[in-house]
Amino acid sequence: MTTLIHPTALVAPGAKLADDVKVGAYSVIGEHVEIGAGTEIGPHVVIEGHTRIGRDNRIFQFASLGAAPQDKKYAGEPTRLEIGDRNTIREFCTFNLGTIQDAGVTRVGSDNWIMAYVHVAHDCQLGDQIILANNTTLAGHVHLGDWVFLGGFTSVHQFCKIGAHAMTAFTAAVTQDIPPYVTAAGNRAAPNGINSEGLKRRGFSSDTIMAIKRAYKALYRQGLSLDEAKAQLAQMAQTEPAVQLLVDFIAQSERGIIR
Known part of the structure; x- marks a missing residue:
């Protein structure tokens, strides 16, 4: 030695x-x-x-x-x-x-x-x-799930959680939880689509990525309350296991998710 x-x-x-x-x-x-x-x-x-x-x-x-x-x-x-x-x-x-x-x-x-x-x-x-x-x-x-990618100079507030396959842009300031698959940007960090390119590289099928995109739209783009969005995600998860990761993450969030 x-x-x-x-x-x-x-x-x-x-x-x-x-x-x-x-x-x-x-x-x-x-x-x-x-x-x-x-x-x-x-x-x-x-x-x-x-x-x-x-x-x-x-x-x-x-x-x-x-x-x-x-x-x-x-x-x-x-x-x-x-x-x-x-x-x-x-x-x-x-x-x-x-x-x-x-x-x-x-x-x-x-x-x-x-x-x-x-x-x-x-x-x-x-x-x-x-x-x-x-x-x-x-x-x-701070908790980071598998396959998370945080851009340069990202700052994450104490007790925040970032879900698997999520991503932040350069200089993002994270003060609430970022759900799985979501890309976040800005100060303070806000949702900016899903990490579709990363999912492709990891072998997610086009059908699964489309299901995740539909889940993202329910959560962020349809004007639903969080409870209404959670109900829709739970329904989607019955046929698409990848969405269940979102459902479980949101249920366990203590700081609240970015929205």
């Missing part, structure tokens, strides 16, 4: 690194860190706290993972950061530990592409296959 760790790197004795983990120059790995096989840590990276990182991740220089949350209530509790497999984490990203006011863990799934200067605050829960463009900022307790 020592042949893969640069001599200037500082790896605490209690850290658990798989034999083929690479650690670059001047990086610091803390006492309670676990890193899985095939993961590469660039130079000048700091990984601290109770942080567990899976297999085959690539973490670029100057990232900070597992630092204390930016929450004045945090008092040093042994909360956690968990990162899955095959993620790319670019320069100057900051991922914080969770807090005991929530589940006590910040989670990042697998196969995510996270660009430079992204901030993932305490207690965020990220799924798989997500793209976060440069300078995306997630406040505490």
Whole structure:
């Protein structure tokens, strides 16, 4: 293992690194860190706290993972950061530990592409296959579903949820939940169609995409109240399973959806 760790790197004795983990120059790995096989840590990276990182991740220089949350209530509790497999984490990203006011863990799934200067605050829960463009900022307790794509400089208010396959435009300011499939833009973020191109790339059939478009129109374009739209979506979901994702998301929304 020592042949893969640069001599200037500082790896605490209690850290658990798989034999083929690479650690670059001047990086610091803390006492309670676990890193899985095939993961590469660039130079000048700091990984601290109770942080567990899976297999085959690539973490670029100057990232900070597992630092204390930016929450004045945090008092040093042994909360956690968990990162899955095959993620790319670019320069100057900051991922914080969770807090005991929530589940006590910040989670990042697998196969995510996270660009430079992204901030993932305490207690965020990220799924798989997500793209976060440069300078995306997630406040505490934000949840992102699978295949979410957030444009550069997107800011997401604490406790917001963004559903699977949703997308934001450059500089979107998200203050309420974004349902699955929906594209949002503006400050404050407003609905702007569905992510049809992304759905095509992921193999959604033309019939399914058309059903999602009809659901979007019921929710946003027909002048229906939210209760009326929810009733229509529930009816559509009986014949189109993809619409059920919308129905379930709206039912569980606590901040309310963008409209």
